[in-house]
Amino acid sequence: MDQGLTIKEVAHITGLSEHTLRYYERIGLLDAIERASNGHRRYSERDVAWIEFLNRLRLTGMPIRHMQEFADYRRQGDPTIRQRRCLLEAHEQALVQQIAALERHLTAIRDKIQHYNLIFVQHYKTMEITENANE
Amino acid sequence: MDQGLTIKEVAHITGLSEHTLRYYERIGLLDAIERASNGHRRYSERDVAWIEFLNRLRLTGMPIRHMQEFADYRRQGDPTIRQRRCLLEAHEQALVQQIAALERHLTAIRDKIQHYNLIFVQHYKTMEITENANE
DNA sequence: TCTTGACTTAGAGTACGCTCTAAGATGTAC
DNA sequence: GTACATCTTAGAGCGTACTCTAAGTCAAGA
Known part of the structure; x- marks a missing residue:
């Protein structure tokens, strides 16, 4: 139906629970995910890549609030690449x-x-x- | 007064807070610490070495309940060395x-x-x- | 004697990151 | 049409590991 991956599929791919995927969206780690005509989430490949990157940051001990800051910069696009690189270098x-x-x-x-x-x-x-x- | 290190000194040495040191004792990670005549704790060098070892286990991600199991074996003395080694090898x-x-x-x-x-x-x-x- | 400060206790409160619940909408299979 | 699965939401609840509070004891110094 429509296109893109369901929350179940993304949960399976990323190893995060469906609960956690919704939670990450709610707290602004993920941009609003596209919806099918019935209101169900449909994730793109780009969403999945971003979720996997977020997961990497979590698994290496980055606190959620730093990930939020990173996600905020990402939403602002290209002009914040410098800041994002800086955050990432600090984390490295x-x-x-x-x-x-x-x-x-x-x-x-x-x-x-x-x-x-x-x-x-x-x-x-x-x-x-x-x-x-x-x- | 009496002998041994105060809780303040041990907090400073180990990097754990005084609160945490009391907490660790309360939940059985530490054997009952000796007391000065006024009831204040006095830690021995052996206590400090054990606290530093516990801290190492925590910092490497061992959950408290495993540390408690380890501490229980330790209390039982030499006959449990095999079990302790086994736990430690798993953690390694x-x-x-x-x-x-x-x-x-x-x-x-x-x-x-x-x-x-x-x-x-x-x-x-x-x-x-x-x-x-x-x- | 009074104050200060370091300690004591039991138990309450907190931060973090989920994790679950309840009630409801929608789509598929029989 | 009705059972069932899959999803939706807002918001409550949970596990872990501390962390703090309140009330009290004790000893040393002015």
Whole structure:
């Protein structure tokens, strides 16, 4: 009917729930989505690409209010490309920091696992000795 | 007074708020902290090391309920080392996945920035042409 | 003695990002 | 025509992790 993707299809493609897609539209992350003659939403490929980009920003920890700011600039078109690039570069830097921090934590967690391995081996040896003593 | 670190000191060292330190104790992430004669908390070095470890788990996305499970095992002592190692190994794997996902997103975001750079250059060229035409 | 400040408690409140509900409209299958 | 699915809306509710409040205790300093 009419053309474009249904909310169900877009939910499936993007991994967001239908609830979330409506919510994102309501809070201005998405421009008003086109409607079929019965009032149902019909998403374009461009909408889907934008939703996937938004999702990327969310999954990398950008708060909704920053995404709203970004979406506002996007609505204003070409003259705001500089601002959008600037926001995105700041987010890129934050992401680089975030990954670096996670890698430090990963190293520390691996050290802890290694520590447990050592304790476990010691524990095992102690049990062997105990078993031998019991013979 | 007495010995050990005050809650203020530990908040400063760990970067958690005093509220959060009390909260973590209340929900069983921390064993009952020792008290000075006036009832004020006095944290040991061991407490601080454990708090820093908990913080690492939080900062890498572990939900509180998993941390509680981990803390419960810890309270039970040596016999649960195997379980703790197992939990930690699962978290290590999750973290590796998480970092990999973030790196994919980072690449995509950089592509988008590059895309903006191209548009910007085109925009600039167009303006030059317009200026020349105006001469 | 009075004030100040650091702490204590139980429990209420908040921010965030969804997630769900209820009531209603529309289109398809039998 | 009637059952059913799929969608619509406004607005309420929820889970997580804090974060704050109010009332009170205690000890040191002027």
